[in-house]
Each structure stands twice: as structure tokens, then as C-alpha cells.
Amino acid sequence: MILGHRVTVVIPTLNEEDGVVATIERSSRSVDEIIVVDGGSADRTSANSEALGARVIHQLVRGYGLAYKTGFLAASGDIILTGDADGTYPMELAEDIIGEMDRQALDFVSCSRFPLQDGTSMERLNRFGNRAITLWASMLFQHWFRDLLSGMWVFRKSVLNELRVITNGWNFSAEIKLEAMNKLGHRFGEIRVPYRERVGMTHNVRPFRIGGEACLFIFYKRVSQLYRRYFMRTSEDQIRAARGRKTP
Ligand SMILES: Nc1nc2c(ncn2[C@@H]2O[C@H](COP(=O)(O)OP(=O)(O)OP(=O)(O)O)[C@@H](O)[C@H]2O)c(=O)[nH]1
Ligand SMILES: [Mg+2]
Numbered sequence: 259m260i261l262g263h264r265v266t267v268v269i270p271t272l273n274e275e276d277g278v279v280a281t282i283e284r285s286s287r288s289v290d291e292i293i294v295v296d297g298g299s300a301d302r303t304s305a306n307s308e309a310l311g312a313r314v315i316h317q318l319v320r321g322y323g324l325a326y327k328t329g330f331l332a333a334s335g336d337i338i339l340t341g342d343a344d345g346t347y348p349m350e351l352a353e354d355i356i357g358e359m360d361r362q363a364l365d366f367v368s369c370s371r372f373p374l375q376d377g378t379s380m381e382r383l384n385r386f387g388n389r390a391i392t393l394w395a396s397m398l399f400q401h402w403f404r405d406l407l408s409g410m411w412v413f414r415k416s417v418l419n420e421l422r423v424i425t426n427g428w429n430f431s432a433e434i435k436l437e438a439m440n441k442l443g444h445r446f447g448e449i450r451v452p453y454r455e456r457v458g459m460t461h462n463v464r465p466f467r468i469g470g471e472a473c474l475f476i477f478y479k480r481v482s483q484l485y486r487r488y489f490m491r492t493s494e495d496q497i498r499a500a501r502g503r504k505t506p
Pocket of ligand 2: 342343344346409456
């Protein structure tokens with residue numbers, strides 16, 4: 259338990275036998291559960307995770323977003339904390355972040371890597387891509403995001419009911435934050451955290467394709483949101499309107 263909350267850590271993995279060890283070892287001893295969702299690793303990722311006490315779920319269908327959906331369904335905590343299995347995110351800061359979340363009455367926190375504390379922790383191309391995509395989303399959605407593609411989020415599991423996250427691939431990370439910002443309003447916030455250099459080799463070998471797809475997806479998301487707002491009122495929108503909240 260952390261500050262009275264039951265906390266589940268969800269970590270997606272694909273061939274991260276070294277990184278997953280660094281990630282689990284850095285997680286706070288006070289978390290209640292660590293779920294590793296493995297996308298079919300051919301190395302010792304699963305064995306290393308189990309040896310450190312994590313519960314490993316083998317994903318049936320590949321995909322970064324699907325891994326998270328699988329992990330969220332299995333999580334028993336009332337707070338979920340996520341992070342890449344490559345030792346880049348400060349999992350050890352769970353207590354500080356949850357404390358801040360309670361203080362600010364936030365339901366979804368995205369842990370921003372920017373401004374980078376250590377300039378060498380992220381390759382120049384990655385830094386440019388992350389910044390450019392974040393700026394693109396900020397302009398389209400008229401909300402100043404600091405880091406749309408951070409892989410570390412801390413949120414109350416109950417808010418998942420309010421979010422409509424349709425993607426199962428890499429765009430899941432952008433979409434869950436866009437949804438949280440739109441649907442939760444002031445209950446969404448970004449908190450700056452330190453970011454470290456990756457442990458183990460990268461598997462994300464197509465940055466231009468992934469970056470291009472992210473830009474198109476963000477555009478699609480904005481257009482579909484505006485379309486729903488002006489032309490299509492779903493029962494979900496009606497319920498929200500009846501509760502007196504702004505339609506996203
Ligand atoms: N379960 C599962 N995990 C995945 C899949 N694809 C990627 N991952 C994991 O998702 C996390 C994020 O992927 P990364 O390769 O770190 O992506 P990135 O942070 O954009 O790239 P780096 O800067 O190289 O770290 C890592 O822990 C991967 O192992 C998948 O299909 N299934
Ligand atoms: Mg990573």
C-alpha cells in the first residue's frame with residue numbers, strides 16, 4: 259500500500275531481459291502488485307520478471323496498446339502505475355507522485371520527461387520527434403502538453419470507464435493522454451520526472467514511420483472528436499451532459 263492506496267505496476271515487455279530487471283528493482287517495495295505483460299519475448303524477460311516476484315501475463319495478440327489493455331484488466335490496485343521495461347522511468351518515485359496526485363486532486367498523471375534533466379538520456383532524433391509530436395497535439399487540441407508520448411502514467415483505475423481508447427498499437431500512449439485531458443479536465447495533470455538512458459537495446463527501429471503515424475492519428479482523433487461534438491450525440495455524451503459536464 260502507498261498512502262492508503264492499493265497500487266499495481268503494469269509493465270509491457272518485448273525482449274527486455276535486462277531492462278525489465280532494472281525496472282522491477284527500481285519499483286517501490288510498497289507496491290502491491292507488479293504485472294509484466296509479455297508480447298512474446300524470445301529471451302529471458304519472463305523468467306527474470308518472475309524471479310523478481312512479478313506476475314507475468316503472456317499476451318495473445320501483439321501490440322503496445324493491447325499489452326496495456328491486458329494489464330489493466332488484470333490489475334487489482336485502485337491506482338495503476340505504468341512504465342517501459344527499459345529502466346528509463348523513475349519507478350521509485352511512486353510515493354512522491356501519488357502524494358502529489360492526492361494533494362492536487364488529480365485522477366490521471368502523465369510523467370513528463372521534458373525539460374530533460376540529463377540531455378544525454380535521449381537521442382537527438384527521439385528528442386526532436388517527441389517535441390514535435392507534442393507541439394502538434396498541443397496546437398490541435400489547444401492544450402499545452404509537455405510530453406505527449408511519456409510511457410509513465412499514474413492514474414486511478416476507476417477513470418478507465420470514462421476514457422474511450424481505441425488504438426491497440428503505439429498510438430495508445432498519445433491517445434490515453436488526449437482522452438484523459440479531454441474527459442477529465444482539471445483531474446488530468448503532468449508532473450515532471452527525471453528520465454534515464456535505456457538499459458538494453460532498443461526495439462523501436464522505425465522512428466519515422468511511428469512518428470508519421472502518430473501525427474496522422476492525433477489529427478484523426480481531433481477531427482473525430484469535433485465530429486462527435488457537433489454532429490453525433492451518443493448516449494455517453496447525453497449522460498455526461500445530464501451530469502452537467504462539458505461535452506468533450
Ligand atoms: N507486451 C508488449 N510490449 C511491447 C510491445 N511493443 C513494445 N513493447 C514494450 O513497450 C515498451 C516501450 O517500448 P520502447 O521500445 O521502450 O519504446 P520507446 O520508449 O519509444 O523507445 P526507446 O527510446 O528505444 O526506449 C518497452 O517496455 C517494450 O518492451 C508489444 O507488442 N507487446
Ligand atoms: Mg522506452
